[in-house]
Amino acid sequence: MKRVTINPITRLEGHGKIDIFLDEEGNVANTYFQVPELRGFEQFCVGRPAEDMPVITSRICGVCPEAHHMASSKALDRLFGVEPTAAAKKIRELFYMAFFVTDHTTHFYALGGPDFIVGPDAAPGERNLLGVVKKAGLDVGKQVIACRARNHHVIEILGGRGIHPVAGVPGGWSRHVSAAERAEIETIATQNVEFALFTLKLFDQIVLSNPAYLDLIMSDVYHHQTYSMGTVDEQNRLNFYDGKIRIVDPKGREFVKYETADYAQHIAERVEPWTYLKFPYLKKIGWKGFVDGVESGVYTATPLSRLNAADRLATPLAQEHFERFYQTLGAKTVEGRHEPVHYRLATHWARLIELLYAAERMQELARDPEITSPDIRQIPQNIAGEGVGSVEAPRGTLIHHYVSDEKAVLTKVNLVVGTTNNHAAISMSIRKAAEKFIRGFEVVEEGFLNRVEMAFRLYDPCLSCATHTLPGEMPLIVNIRNHQGESLQSLRRDR
Amino acid sequence: MSSKPKLSVYWASSCGGCEIALVNLHENFLRLAEHFELVFCPCLMDTKIAEVEAMPDGSITLTLFNGAIRTEENDEMARLLRRKSKLLVAYGACSYQGGIPALSNFSSREEHLRTIYGENASLDNLAKLSPQHQTEVSEGTLELPAFYEYVKTLAQCVKVDYFMPGCPPEPHQIWHVIEAIISGQPLPPPGSVIGAGRSSVCDECARERAIKVLPRFYRTFEVAPNPDKCLLEQGIVCMGIATRDGCGAPCPTANMPCTGCYGPPEGVRDQGAKIVSALGSILDLGEYKGMTPEDLNQKVEELLNSIPDPAGTYYRYGAAGSILGGRAQ
Numbered sequence: 079m080k081r082v083t084i085n086p087i088t089r090l091e092g093h094g095k096i097d098i099f100l101d102e103e104g105n106v107a108n109t110y111f112q113v114p115e116l117r118g119f120e121q122f123c124v125g126r127p128a129e130d131m132p133v134i135t136s137r138i139c140g141v142c143p144e145a146h147h148m149a150s151s152k153a154l155d156r157l158f159g160v161e162p163t164a165a166a167k168k169i170r171e172l173f174y175m176a177f178f179v180t181d182h183t184t185h186f187y188a189l190g191g192p193d194f195i196v197g198p199d200a201a202p203g204e205r206n207l208l209g210v211v212k213k214a215g216l217d218v219g220k221q222v223i224a225c226r227a228r229n230h231h232v233i234e235i236l237g238g239r240g241i242h243p244v245a246g247v248p249g250g251w252s253r254h255v256s257a258a259e260r261a262e263i264e265t266i267a268t269q270n271v272e273f274a275l276f277t278l279k280l281f282d283q284i285v286l287s288n289p290a291y292l293d294l295i296m297s298d299v300y301h302h303q304t305y306s307m308g309t310v311d312e313q314n315r316l317n318f319y320d321g322k323i324r325i326v327d328p329k330g331r332e333f334v335k336y337e338t339a340d341y342a343q344h345i346a347e348r349v350e351p352w353t354y355l356k357f358p359y360l361k362k363i364g365w366k367g368f369v370d371g372v373e374s375g376v377y378t379a380t381p382l383s384r385l386n387a388a389d390r391l392a393t394p395l396a397q398e399h400f401e402r403f404y405q406t407l408g409a410k411t412v413e414g415r416h417e418p419v420h421y422r423l424a425t426h427w428a429r430l431i432e433l434l435y436a437a438e439r440m441q442e443l444a445r446d447p448e449i450t451s452p453d454i455r456q457i458p459q460n461i462a463g464e465g466v467g468s469v470e471a472p473r474g475t476l477i478h479h480y481v482s483d484e485k486a487v488l489t490k491v492n493l494v495v496g497t498t499n500n501h502a503a504i505s506m507s508i509r510k511a512a513e514k515f516i517r518g519f520e521v522v523e524e525g526f527l528n529r530v531e532m533a534f535r536l537y538d539p540c541l542s543c544a545t546h547t548l549p550g551e552m553p554l555i556v557n558i559r560n561h562q563g564e565s566l567q568s569l570r571r572d573r
Numbered sequence: 574m575s576s577k578p579k580l581s582v583y584w585a586s587s588c589g590g591c592e593i594a595l596v597n598l599h600e601n602f603l604r605l606a607e608h609f610e611l612v613f614c615p616c617l618m619d620t621k622i623a624e625v626e627a628m629p630d631g632s633i634t635l636t637l638f639n640g641a642i643r644t645e646e647n648d649e650m651a652r653l654l655r656r657k658s659k660l661l662v663a664y665g666a667c668s669y670q671g672g673i674p675a676l677s678n679f680s681s682r683e684e685h686l687r688t689i690y691g692e693n694a695s696l697d698n699l700a701k702l703s704p705q706h707q708t709e710v711s712e713g714t715l716e717l718p719a720f721y722e723y724v725k726t727l728a729q730c731v732k733v734d735y736f737m738p739g740c741p742p743e744p745h746q747i748w749h750v751i752e753a754i755i756s757g758q759p760l761p762p763p764g765s766v767i768g769a770g771r772s773s774v775c776d777e778c779a780r781e782r783a784i785k786v787l788p789r790f791y792r793t794f795e796v797a798p799n800p801d802k803c804l805l806e807q808g809i810v811c812m813g814i815a816t817r818d819g820c821g822a823p824c825p826t827a828n829m830p831c832t833g834c835y836g837p838p839e840g841v842r843d844q845g846a847k848i849v850s851a852l853g854s855i856l857d858l859g860e861y862k863g864m865t866p867e868d869l870n871q872k873v874e875e876l877l878n879s880i881p882d883p884a885g886t887y888y889r890y891g892a893a894g895s896i897l898g899g900r901a902q
Contacts, residue, residue, distance in 0.1 A: 099712035108712050120693065121685040122676040127881045129794040133832055134889075137673040140590020140741065158794060227599040238827025240597055241590045241741050245827050248794050252828040346697035349690050352708040352715040358695070365697070455797055479694055486794070487881045492694045 096530070098512050106516055109509040110352060111501075111534075120491045128157055128465075128486040132246040135478065138495070141184075143242045144177035144233065145471035145496070146478070148319070151246030152467025153478040156339065157486070158248040158458035165451035166250030168443055171319040172263065173236040173243075174469070175440035178318060179270050180229035181472045182381075182433040186277065187222045190426055190535050194285045198294065198532060214280060225273050228266045235259055250455030257450055264444035270437035271395070278399060278430050285427075286406070295423040296407070299514045300533060302506055303328040303370045303420050305360060305377035307499065308387030309470045310335070316388035316435065318470040324387045325360065328372050330409075330417045334362070338468040341477055345494065357502045358494060368506045376506065379474030379499035380537055381428040386418035391431070393438035399431045422507060425536045429472075461486045471496040473537070500537050507533040578634035578754075580605075581613035581625070582664075583654055585647040586674050586724065587640030591665040594741035595637075601748050608755045609635070622650075625657060633657045635754060637664035637737070641674045641893060642725040655731040660760075662750075662767070663727040666740035666834050671893025673740070675724040676885060678892050682722045726894045735761070737768040740834035740890055743820050769819030771839035774831045775803075778813055778822040782806060786857035790879055793830065804830050805855060810880055812887075815841070815848035834890045843895055845887035852877060 101107040119138055126134060132150040136143035148170060155162055162170070185191070187210055196209040211219035230240045237243025238253065245252040255263075285291045294300075305328065309321045324335040325344070336344055347356040348365050359365045359375035366374045377383070391397045407424060409417040419428075443449060463486075466479045474496030481490035497504075511533035584592065592614075596602060612633060613625050636658040642648050655661050666672040677685065708715045727733055737750060746768040753760075753767075761767060770776065782803040791808040798804055804811035804825055812833035813825060824831050837844040856876050864872070880886065888895050 097713075097715060108710075110710070110715055118677050118680075118685040118689065121680050121688040124688070125679070125882055126676075126885050127792060129792055130832075130882075130886075134673060134676075137588050137590070137740065140588040140593050143588075143590065154794075223599055226596075230597055234823075238829060239823045240744070241593050244824045244829040244832075247829075253800075342694045345695055347693070347695045348697050350708075352710065356690075359697075361697075457797060458794055485881060486792070490692070490694070494695060 096508055096512075098516065100516065104517070106509065106513045109505070109512050111505040111508050120493055123491045124488050126488055128154060128480055128482045128488050129248060131478070131480065131488070133242070133244055135493075136242045138493075140241060142177075142181060142471055142473070142496075144174060144237065145469055145476050147237070147243050147246050148174055148469045149467045149471075149476045149478040151248070152320075152469065153465040153480050154246075154248035154467070155465065156467060157462055157465030157480050157482055159460050159462035160249035160456050160458040162250045163451075163453045163456055165254070165448050166454045166456075167320070168446055168449050169236060169251045169255060169454065170246070172255075172440060172443040172449060173233065173245075174319050175436045175443065176229045176232035176236070176263075176266075178436035178472060179274070179433060179440065180226050180233070182429050182436065183222060183225050183229075183273075183277075185472070186426065186430060186433070187218075190429075193532050193535065194291060194426065195280070198529065214284070218280070221273060221276070225270070228269065232263055232266055235263070247455055248458050252455070254452045254454045255450050260444060260450050264441065267437060267441035267444045271434070271441055274430070274434035274437045275395070278434060281427060281430055295421050295427075299511055299529075300422040300507065300536070301420055302422060302503065302510070303372075304374070304503055305333060305363075306383035306386035306418055307377050307379040307475055308384030309468070309475060310388050311392070313392075314389040315392040316384055316390075316432075316470075317392070318436065318439075320469075323468065323475060325377060326387050326418060328370075328418065328420070330386070330412045330415060333360075338477065339466045341466060341468070341479070341494070347494070347498075355498060355501055357505075358499055359502065368502055368509065370506070376502045377499070378503045378537075379496060380425050381432050381472075382419065382422065382425040383474075384470060385428045385431065389415050391435050393435050393442070396431055396435035396438055399434060403427060403431060422536050423532070473497050474499045497537070504534050504537050507537075577608065577610040579612045579632060580609035581633050581636045581654065581658065582611070583613065583636065583638050583640075583650060585638065585640030585650060585668065585727075586643035587665070587667050587672070590741040591637075591639035591667075594665075594739075594744055594747060597744045598748055599744075601744075601751075605751055608751075622653075625653060628657050630656050631659050633659065635660045635662065637662050638727055639665040639668050639741075641667040641671050642727060642730050643674065643721055645721075648725075648730050651727055651730045660734045661727075661731065662735045662737055663733045664737045665742055666738060666836070666890040668727040669736045669738050669894065670836050670891040671724050671726050672890050675726075675891070675893035676889070678723050679884065724893045729893070734763050736764075736766045736836075738766060738817060738835040739769070739820060742768055743823075745821075746819055766817065766836075766839070769817050769835055772818050773838045774813035774816045774818050774820065774822050774825070774835070777818045777820070778803075778825045778831075780804065780825060785855075787855055788857050789876065790852075792881075798828060800828050805851070810848075810852070810886060812844070812848055812889075814851045815844050815887075832889050833887075836891060836894075844891050845884075845895060848887050849877070849883075852880075 097110040099107045123134060132147045135146040135150045138146050192210050196213055234240040238245045305325050307325050309317050310324045311317045311321045322335050322337055325333045327333045334344060344361055345358050346361040347358045349356055360377055363375035391400045404416040407419045407421060409419050461484060464481045468475060468477045476496050477494040479492040480488055482488050508530060511530045515529050598605060636654045638654060638661060642651060663669045667674055750768040780803045781801055783806060785806045787808050789808060790810060793809060798807045798809055805814060809830050811830035813831035815837060816831050816833045817835040817838045820835055833844060837847060841847045853873055856873060
């Protein structure tokens with residue numbers, strides 16, 4: 079049997095590795111997406127004081143420390159049996175929206191977007207932020223830098239530090255927002271709304287107006303019918319900070335909606351001996367392998383799945399774009415709500431609609447008079463001893479689950495992170511792309527690499543979060559081997 | 574080939590926050606790119622390791638190496654970049670002292686695997702599988718690198734020229750270091766800590782100190798501290814007094830204690846020993862006048878014992894580099 083290995087050139091850090099096995103005819107027999115590293119937070123956090131977890135777990139990932147900090151703070155609310163004050167919840171959400179704006183911006187312009195803006199077949203050296211600037215203009219590059227800078231400034235004001243924030247405490251937030259800070263944040267939020275609209279317009283001009291790109295988005299290669307997960311408020315509107323976790327089936331019918339604390343009744347994680355990363359699936363349906371459909375327990379937790387799981391968005395401009403999204407991609411209405419979109423490349427578009435929602439929501443919160451209230455924390459009166467907290471991280475639903483002794487020293491820690499939810503789905507997308515692009519011993523072109531990369535880049539996979547390796551893009555090396563494992567051809571690229 | 578000095582930035586076992594800190598130089602990042610030729614940085618560009626291997630030894634002017642050493646490959650990269658670089662800087666807390674990943678040194682490899690694959694709340698693992706170095710599947714053999722027993726600092730693997738502390742280093746300090754190198758001013762003696770002060774975080778902290786003595790310690794969830802007064806004097810275990818300055822004291826400014834990410838101040842070998850002596854000296858033992866030294870010691874010990882997880886608190890970022898790191902192994 080012939081074998082293709084896709085491995086990061088910087089395997090040393092162990093980002094991720096793909097093994098593709100070919101049958102006697104040279105077609106794909108099977109693929110394995112392996113995650114070859116582990117740092118072990120679930121073990122070494124045991125014995126630590128529970129209240130230190132927002133600061134310790136932010137170090138899972140330097141790209142999205144805010145998500146871990148927030149899920150952790152919410153788990154502590156439960157572990158200490160304390161309800162945060164109304165102002166604290168708003169400050170937390172405001173902080174979180176600034177983070178979403180900067181994170182989604184980075185992914186679109188630097189990581190995933192170049193495939194579209196510059197083009198999937200452009201030279202690898204062009205498919206990056208600089209290539210985007212070249213195609214869309216220098217002003218775009220300046221706007222991206224300015225957007226990151228102003229939102230990191232907000233993160234620093236509210237969270238105490240630009241990277242690895244400190245302000246989350248059980249029952250609230252450690253610092254209040256002054257009137258001057260509020261005014262500055264409101265101005266920044268307004269700039270963010272403009273920037274998000276500008277970005278959607280850019281996507282419209284470059285991607286949606288190009289029939290070739292639309293065909294690519296709607297092609298069968300990047301299509302999978304799975305369950306969709308996302309957090310919704312009491313009106314089934316998307317919410318990043320709080321709510322219930324809702325799962326809809328591939329046809330768009332609500333499968334289940336549950337409190338975060340009940341996650342273990344609904345999600346189970348499968349262990350495979352060939353990867354450090356676990357495979358979560360829907361417990362009530364069961365693990366049926368790496369397959370699509372209503373009978374399979376595979377689900378996704380991504381910007382696309384969040385839109386699929388929600389009935390609508392809570393802010394006006396984002397809602398307009400939400401409706402246009404489902405109309406353009408031909409989703410019908412089922413039981414009074416839209417049918418899910420299963421074109422995985424549409425995740426990029428969904429991410430931009432979320433960017434607009436985060437910016438609008440940030441603006442609403444910055445204008446809320448209660449945001450400057452000094453009533454920012456509730457001191458816990460007891461130790462409940464167990465707490466589950468979740469948020470929507472940019473890459474999917476993030477769950478922190480802690481159990482402590484009577485002194486609030488941790489005895490058990492379980493983390494189900496954004497990218498991990500999508501582990502099975504990512505594996506399936508890789509297999510489908512490989513099946514499409516590797517046929518009968520043809521020589522594999524460089525373009526193949528990017529088409530396979532596109533299949534997982536759309537998930538914005540963060541293996542730093544998932545396993546505590548490294549974030550961002552995945553460098554690749556493809557070795558094509560015959561059945562004795564001898565290398566026949568080697569292609570490599572790291573970006 | 575450009576005649577600019579060459580810069581490389583590499584990540585070993587880390588979270589990526591050190592790279593984000595570099596990108597958070599914002600417009601200064603473009604100035605950095607003007608002065609240096611960035612020759613290797615997997616986060617931002619396409620250079621391959623084979624190309625680094627092909628570079629003449631000593632041809633990279635400056636390497637900022639972040640992340641702890643967790644695997645043999647981390648170790649190999651450290652040795653490769655040492656050979657290729659004139660200046661090798663341990664950049665960030667993990668590379669300097671082990672950082673948060675080194676908390677893992679308090680547990681064994683087996684304990685990690687048992688917890689993660691054997692005992693979690695959401696686990697489906699009746700077959701008691703855990704990841705293996707080699708796995709036979711119907712199509713062939715799949716391999717994973719081994720999960721190592723201990724985390725090491727960069728200086729425990731190779732000779733390091735300078736140490737830049739912080740989790741992550743604050744962007745204004747990164748810029749100070751880059752500016753100093755660009756300007757060509759004489760460099761500090763090898764082995765120095767750069768991009769930081771020499772004193773303690775207390776020097777940068779605006780809170781008032783009153784040399785007060787304490788009857789007990791409080792954990793951060795128990796009290797909302799007065800925002801103007803010294804946190805330690807309010808009974809919160811703030812690591813500021815045992816931590817190098819340079820960060821600008823952002824954590825106490827946000828009404829949270831310093832957790833020690835910049836490592837010990839100049840001249841202090843061990844951050845934990847320093848904080849323990851500071852904590853001991855601030856306790857109110859007045860009412861125990863006339864006690865025997867033994868009783869007094871016992872009283873101090875009782876009060877210190879009210880702090881849960883002392884090792885993980887005093888060596889939050891330094892478990893691999895500290896004297897304790899040695900003992901834990």
